[in-house]
Amino acid sequence: MIAEIGAFAAALALVLSLAQGAMGLTASHRDSRAAATAAMAQAAAALCVLAFACLIAVFVQSDFSVAVVAANSHVDKPLMYKIAGAWGNHEGSMLLWCTVSALFGAILASTRGGQSLGLWSRSVGVQGLVTAGALIYTLFMSPPFARLDPAPMMGAGLNPLLQDPALVAHPPLLYLGYVGLSVPFSLAIAALIEGKADQAWARALRPWTLAAWTFLTVGIGVGSYWAYYELGWGGWWFWDPVENASFMPWLVAAALVHSAIVTERRGSLAGWTILLAIMGFGLAILGTFLVRSGVLTSVHAFAVDPTRGIAMLALLLIAMGAGFGLYAWRAPKLAQPSGFAAVSRESMLVWNNFGLAVAAGVVLIGTLYPLIVEAAGGGLISVGPPFFNSTVAPLIGVLFLLLPLGPMLTWRVGDMRAALLRLAPAAALAVATLLGALALSGWRVAPAIGLALGVWLIAGGLIYLWVRLQRGEGRFGAKLALLPLAVWSMSLAHVGAGVLTVGAIAETAFRSERAAEMAPGDGVDFAGWRVTLLDVVGAEGPNYSANRANFRIERRGAAFPLSAERRFYPTSPMPTTEVGIRSGLDGDLYLALGDAVRDRPGAWSVRLYHNPLVHLIFIGALMMAAGGVLSLIALARRRRMKL
Amino acid sequence: MSLAALIVAAMAPAVLADPAQEARARALDAEIRCVQCENEPIAQSTADIAVDMRRLVRERIAAGDSDAEIRDYFRQRYGDFVLFRPPVDSRTWLLWAAPALLAAFGLMALFGVRRAGAKPGELTPEESER
Numbered sequence: 016m017i018a019e020i021g022a023f024a025a026a027l028a029l030v031l032s033l034a035q036g037a038m039g040l041t042a043s044h045r046d047s048r049a050a051a052t053a054a055m056a057q058a059a060a061a062l063c064v065l066a067f068a069c070l071i072a073v074f075v076q077s078d079f080s081v082a083v084v085a086a087n088s089h090v091d092k093p094l095m096y097k098i099a100g101a102w103g104n105h106e107g108s109m110l111l112w113c114t115v116s117a118l119f120g121a122i123l124a125s126t127r128g129g130q131s132l133g134l135w136s137r138s139v140g141v142q143g144l145v146t147a148g149a150l151i152y153t154l155f156m157s158p159p160f161a162r163l164d165p166a167p168m169m170g171a172g173l174n175p176l177l178q179d180p181a182l183v184a185h186p187p188l189l190y191l192g193y194v195g196l197s198v199p200f201s202l203a204i205a206a207l208i209e210g211k212a213d214q215a216w217a218r219a220l221r222p223w224t225l226a227a228w229t230f231l232t233v234g235i236g237v238g239s240y241w242a243y244y245e246l247g248w249g250g251w252w253f254w255d256p257v258e259n260a261s262f263m264p265w266l267v268a269a270a271l272v273h274s275a276i277v278t279e280r281r282g283s284l285a286g287w288t289i290l291l292a293i294m295g296f297g298l299a300i301l302g303t304f305l306v307r308s309g310v311l312t313s314v315h316a317f318a319v320d321p322t323r324g325i326a327m328l329a330l331l332l333i334a335m336g337a338g339f340g341l342y343a344w345r346a347p348k349l350a351q352p353s354g355f356a357a358v359s360r361e362s363m364l365v366w367n368n369f370g371l372a373v374a375a376g377v378v379l380i381g382t383l384y385p386l387i388v389e390a391a392g393g394g395l396i397s398v399g400p401p402f403f404n405s406t407v408a409p410l411i412g413v414l415f416l417l418l419p420l421g422p423m424l425t426w427r428v429g430d431m432r433a434a435l436l437r438l439a440p441a442a443a444l445a446v447a448t449l450l451g452a453l454a455l456s457g458w459r460v461a462p463a464i465g466l467a468l469g470v471w472l473i474a475g476g477l478i479y480l481w482v483r484l485q486r487g488e489g490r491f492g493a494k495l496a497l498l499p500l501a502v503w504s505m506s507l508a509h510v511g512a513g514v515l516t517v518g519a520i521a522e523t524a525f526r527s528e529r530a531a532e533m534a535p536g537d538g539v540d541f542a543g544w545r546v547t548l549l550d551v552v553g554a555e556g557p558n559y560s561a562n563r564a565n566f567r568i569e570r571r572g573a574a575f576p577l578s579a580e581r582r583f584y585p586t587s588p589m590p591t592t593e594v595g596i597r598s599g600l601d602g603d604l605y606l607a608l609g610d611a612v613r614d615r616p617g618a619w620s621v622r623l624y625h626n627p628l629v630h631l632i633f634i635g636a637l638m639m640a641a642g643g644v645l646s647l648i649a650l651a652r653r654r655r656m657k658l
Numbered sequence: 659m660s661l662a663a664l665i666v667a668a669m670a671p672a673v674l675a676d677p678a679q680e681a682r683a684r685a686l687d688a689e690i691r692c693v694q695c696e697n698e699p700i701a702q703s704t705a706d707i708a709v710d711m712r713r714l715v716r717e718r719i720a721a722g723d724s725d726a727e728i729r730d731y732f733r734q735r736y737g738d739f740v741l742f743r744p745p746v747d748s749r750t751w752l753l754w755a756a757p758a759l760l761a762a763f764g765l766m767a768l769f770g771v772r773r774a775g776a777k778p779g780e781l782t783p784e785e786s787e788r
Contacts (some may be wrong), residue, residue, distance in 0.1 A: 248702045298778055369768060373760045380756045393749045397691050399699070399742025406757045609704065
């Protein structure tokens with residue numbers, strides 16, 4: 016019964032979002048129709064939430080007569096993972112996509128701000144069509160509430176790798192980011208239809224791009240952290256196509272966050288901002304398609320059951336066709352931008368957008384290239400980390416070289432000499448880092464440059480904060496209190512990017528690893544630690560059994576216990592690793608338990624890693640996300656002051 | 659892979675004694691794709707075939723092969739698929755040229771826009787504050 020209520024609610028939501036689309040797009044100057052659009056957006060959102068709540072309910076009840084529950088759940092699973100199972104599969108995650116889209120539509124409908132009625136109601140209308148498109152796909156191509164008859168006695172269980180708190184949060188966060196980009200898309204389409212993208216429009220756009228970017232940042236960060244501790248060999252970024260699928264929208268969202276500032280403050284770059292908003296949503300759909308269609312494993316695997324993938328591609332083509340078509344037709348009508356000099360805040364933000372957009376393009380081509388070659392009959396090729404590291408990393412490097420200059424320049428016409436003078440201490444620190452790293456690492460040029468850039472960003476962000484502090488009056492405390500939130504948020508995000516860079520370079524270039532065969536009582540000296548295996552015991556979890564290795568680790572006279580596990584789930588043929596991590600200020604000691612050694616009874620293979628400064632990667636990502644949140648708070652405050 | 663090569667690989671050491679050679683081997687491990695796993699280099703994979711492939715890398719290094727020769731060796735046995743760094747040829751030149759082409763395209767668009775753009779407007783006092 017619950018499943019039928021859910022299916023009915025979703026179907027009703029589809030009808031309402033279609034009506035929301037039709038009403039919103041035709042509302043022009045009639046208040047009553049605009050009000051009806053908003054009411055429908057709210058009703059559609061409520062129905063989607065109801066449908067998704069029904070899906071969670073059937074997962075919690077372990078109702079195996081519902082096909083997705085039977086395929087993805089199990090009565091033995093802990094409650095948290097039963098709930099998370101609702102979005103840990105294709106059908107459920109698509110329903111989540113629809114629900115988030117409808118919810119954002121409702122929020123968009125209740126925050127008109129200073130926008131004209133036409134722009135506002137059309138954007139709500141387009142958002143309704145986005146929700147409707149996703150609902151059509153979900154209900155007809157991957158119905159989440161389909162029943163099985165006869166119902167199986169037991170479910171197949173969830174992939175044990177996914178039974179993890181980080182993986183509970185990762186998909187919803189990414190979807191909030193992906194779908195968050197649908198709102199800038201709707202606003203962009205509305206602006207093209209109206210032929211107007213003014214500063215009030217950009218003001219409405221900014222919080223959505225910021226929110227989407229922040230969600231993507233946290234979502235990618237959580238996924239990366241999960242890979243780090245769950246996959247058992249200490250990596251955190253692999254240029255895997257699935258990762259690239261989320262990295263591309265992130266890059267474009269980051270560009271959009273910056274270009275929207277220019278459009279709001281100066282009225283310039285409106286056309287480019289619109290184009291980015293369209294591309295950002297396109298990449299978000301493409302990301303969903305790449306992850307969900309199976310096309311990445313192989314073009315052939317995709318061809319076995321292409322219906323879902325082709326339907327999603329059709330949605331992508333409709334959205335992008337409408338977007339780019341409207342852009343080509345209407346963008347010339349947009350108001351002429353007010354100009355700016357080659358040295359100005361605007362021009363630095365244009366360079367920022369140039370770097371981020373080219374990087375996104377390179378990731379896109381690198382990710383799709385093997386598919387294109389295979390589809391064209393060129394055989395199987397791989398495009399992996401060596402390609403991306405040697406192309407995207409230098410691009411980001413140039414971007415980072417310019418980054419600290421941006422905030423130091425004023426709008427319209429900036430003074431490069433003054434900016435460089437103020438940044439001189441940061442430059443000196445960066446050069447010192449470069450030389451120090453070169454000398455200490457035995458002339459490894461690329462990592463040394465990377466570390467220097469990281470230090471340049473951190474010091475540059477701090478100097479900006481200092482410069483802004485000097486503008487205030489009174490005592491230090493008073494100046495600090497008066498500093499605008501927007502200044503804090505920008506510094507935090509840019510310093511965070513530097514912190515992340517330092518961690519990423521240190522971990523990638525200077526990690527050490529060692530494989531050892533250890534029997535209880537054996538000790539190994541590794542990276543300044545003395546690691547002793549105490550014993551390996553059997554352990555039972557709620558739905559798995561495990562071998563648990565207990566270690567004693569010692570450094571500078573202090574000893575700590577640390578354990579690592581290898582888990583066996585009856586529902587899965589592959590064991591999973593639970594690594595032992597001891598974090599210190601200098602990085603992580605990371606132990607992974609392998610198999611029992613065949614020709615030495617009682618001995619186990621153990622992999623030891625030292626990952627220097629690896630925590631800075633995740634701290635940096637968190638700082639960037641915190642910058643996004645602060646900026647959102649600053650925007651909300653300003654809005655309240657204006658009203 | 660032939661049986662003889664497998665046996666040789668099984669006899670090769672898991673870690674080379676010379677640190678410089680071992681560093682070269684590690685770098686190659688990160689570029690060679692495990693043919694059995696989902697998108698993993700042999701450096702990370704725990705699959706048996708990856709263990710054999712890592713041994714094979716060390717065996718070729720010990721035999722005096724250059725990095726390029728070792729890449730070629732793997733490519734002949736497993737196809738282009740095994741190399742995470744795709745070789746430049748008629749199919750992949752566009753891939754390797756893509757960053758430069760995209761950057762050039764972007765620069766052209768940038769300067770096109772700048773020339774078409776209006777003159778710098780006047781700043782309001784509030785704007786020059788920021």
